[in-house]
Amino acid sequence: MKYSILLLLVMNVLYGAKIAEYKWKRGQTFSQYLEAHNISKSLLKHISNADSMFLSDINPRYTIYELKDEDGMLLQALIPISEVMQIHLSKRDNSTQYDFDIIPIEFETNEYFAQVKLKNNLYTDTLASIQNKSVTEHLMKALKVLDGTPLHYGDTIAFIYTQRMRASKPYLEPKIKIVRVLTGGKEKFIYVDEEGEGFTQTNKLATYTVTGKRKVTYSKYVPVSKAKAMFGMPLRRIRVTSHFSYSRWHPILQRYRPHHGTDFGARKGTPLLAINAGTISYAGWYGSYGKVVKIRHGDGYESLYAHQSHIRVKVGERVKKGQVIGYVGNTGRSTGPHLHLGLMRYGRWIDPMTVLRKKSLKMSILKKFIKYENVNTTKYKTVTIKNVKENKAKLLHYIKNHTKTFKWEE
Ligand SMILES: [Zn+2]
The missing domain is CATH 3.10.450.350 (Nuclear Transport Factor 2; Chain: A,)
Structure with missing residues (x-):
């Protein structure tokens, strides 16, 4: 008998199977979870490098649903990694093997x-x-x-x-x-x-950013009213190689996959800058994210800098905006040197690019030169509430x- 947990969650028809709710424990690893359910760790070998990143995204705030048989053996589990996507673990019929997939959350x-x-x-x-x-x-x-x-x-x-x-x-x-x-x-x-x-x-007033070529001969002050616009960039030179997505269709895999951060291309050893002032809340190895620094900024924001080659700060240390906190590297599950920048707001991943601003050091350094540069300007427009x-x-x-x-x- 093949059980569909998605169906059972709605229908409550159980055939002797039971649905249990579970909360991920803070600091718990995926491999500990497998161990607790007597699932062979060989499963980990079948998870692709890209998918293994999400094992570090399992968040204690979401409810996990488990379907177990009469003897308490796990048949299926739905483990959210964000508001919209979840890991689906399912035991194969007449086998001790489990399948791993990432699917949209049904609600x-x-x-x-x-x-x-x-x-x-x-x-x-x-x-x-x-x-x-x-x-x-x-x-x-x-x-x-x-x-x-x-x-x-x-x-x-x-x-x-x-x-x-x-x-x-x-x-x-x-x-x-x-x-x-x-x-x-x-x-x-x-x-x-x-x-x-x-x-x-x-109506309400909304801000938006316009990018254009501009002759830069002086540093221009871009007025911003919201505190969140005070975030800076994590690198002196910015090259985005992969954007944030809660769930994007992967044409080759034919499946949805999230990307909980923005990737920046940079050489190994490039200094990483704190995007805002704050307190170091984590500095060390963090699963497939490799060497990681996390900074708590207040107002519910926490930033994460992954795959570092070398960390330069300690937990509890206060840092200023723009301070060097580590260096670009290739640690953890990574296919080449780059910065994966994650940003949480009240415990949920958000798109870092929505709060980062390019107004920078860079513009004031270029003061004495006449040069055409890409510049972002914050403008205001009136929008109608939906x-x-x-x-x-x-x-x-x-x-x-x-x-x-x-x-x-x-
Ligand atoms: Zn990334």
């Missing part, structure tokens, strides 16, 4: 409505009526835009949000879509963007039909 997105009447304070009233702390906290974040506007007893807050569900359980953070605040008989709408930030208008019309219509429809507030179970 569905549900929409919910809630209406809360203000009695004591918004937080406790919302929590009491929907029984979901995470949604309540995201609502508070979206309503920050109201700062300074007092709400009163009897005011109502109606809102729509979505929650991704994996195996019938909330998966990742909920997303507030739109909120209507009814205060003193007046209605106000709060439109919420992809980041969960609320706006009283349907689906405002549809969300507003939906919300009004829910309100008009006296839709019941969805209550989560404990």
